[in-house]
Amino acid sequence: MDRLVSMRVFAKVVEQGSFARAAEALEMSATVVTRNVADLEAHLGTRLLNRTTRRLSLTETGQQYLERVRQILSDIDDADALASSSSRKPSGTLRIYCHPGFGQSQLAMLLPLYAQSMPDVVLDVTLADHAVDLVEQGFDVGIFIGLQKFDASMIARRLATSSVVLCASPGYIARRGAPATPAEVSQHDCLNYAFEQLRHSWPVEWDNQVINVPIVPRMVSNSGAVLRQAALAGMGITVRSSFMLEDDFESGRLVQLLRGHHLGDLSVQMVYPSRRLLSAKVRSFVDFMNAQFPHPERDPWLPEA
Known part of the structure; x- marks a missing residue:
């Protein structure tokens, strides 16, 4: 055998x-x-x-x-x-698809570093949160987040694991207090993503089981940037993926809530059609991204307790 x-x-x-x-x-x-x-x-x-x-x-x-x-x-x-591919020089147009949240908060900072080392590669970057067929739409590589679907025949490499956290501004906490238990979140103003599965409740691990905590939306939006600004302004509590936090926790602009309770993780995956005869430009980008995230099982964005 x-x-x-x-x-x-x-x-x-x-x-x-x-x-x-x-x-x-x-x-x-x-x-x-x-x-x-x-x-x-x-x-x-x-x-x-x-x-x-x-x-x-x-x-x-x-x-x-x-x-x-x-x-x-x-x-x-x-x-x-x-x-x-080691003997070939990366060149030509590299078409990249990326989830908007990750693209705006993370990929946008990494692409100049890649471009500096690959002067003959032209970057064509598309951010979208709807379903994308990489092959049909002509993309060379894609960055997918969480439950985003892609064809099972694609090559997928996990880049990192992003924690989902609850947070609010110090001003909101001073005015309304911080919830001590998941149940107390229901008493607060919530800034919510416009996803049907999250519109009325948030899943929180509590006593070794996941419960759906009812919430009262103060604002609903399909834009993480809009919700972040609302949270910074003290409008309420919001759910954030750690890769979208920027330096809000380190600067103190936002405070993590319910640190002892798990709200889930999101897988950040790099997806590309095939390894066979992989072009030098795609290979160079794949290697570059893998080098930026050497520990895919960890969350590189959430400050340690």
């Missing part, structure tokens, strides 16, 4: 949702695909996939193994791509 081949076959079966579609995508026979997965399970001594006549599903072990397999394959392909 070629373990690396079997790992690629296993990952493709999960991605495609069936042995037949994986066989077609890999240009293998269904028998060979099935045997590769069976040999891998025999080698590991555990079942990775539950099979029925209608669908496939990962076992708990299979899910954990898949995450490691994807990382291993990603590292191998990255090494191959780096070697093949």
Whole structure:
């Protein structure tokens, strides 16, 4: 058994949702695909996939193994791509898609650094929060946040983990006080994102379970910048992703609330269509962004307690 081949076959079966579609995508026979997965399970001594006549599903072990397999394959392909592109000079137009919040607060500061080191690359940057098909719309690379959807066939590398926090200005806290428990948030003015799932309640971890705390919106907006300005002006409490805090906590303009309660995390992911024959300009940007965020499992923006 070629373990690396079997790992690629296993990952493709999960991605495609069936042995037949994986066989077609890999240009293998269904028998060979099935045997590769069976040999891998025999080698590991555990079942990775539950099979029925209608669908496939990962076992708990299979899910954990898949995450490691994807990382291993990603590292191998990255090494191959780096070697093949090392002799080419990055040039041409690099089309980047980015979530607006991350684009305005983080990417905008990083792009001049990248441009300085890559003088022959022209940057074409689009910020949008609607669904984006990178291939169909001609983007070379995208930065996706949280639950934003992208095609499962894309290559995705986590850059960082952003904490979701509650905060308010010192002026608001002096006037209204700070909530001591999640339940007390319901008694405060709230500055809220215009998402239906957040319009009437905020999910907060409390006593080892997540509860939806009812809120009273003082303002609703689809713009994080608008909500930040309202919070700075003392209008109420708002929810912020840590990458959008700028230096508000360090400067004291905003104060984090309910520090002992978890409101969730957002994954910041860099997505691009393929490693095979990856252009030098895309490879240079991927390497640059990975270097800026060397610890993807951590939150680099939230000050330590």
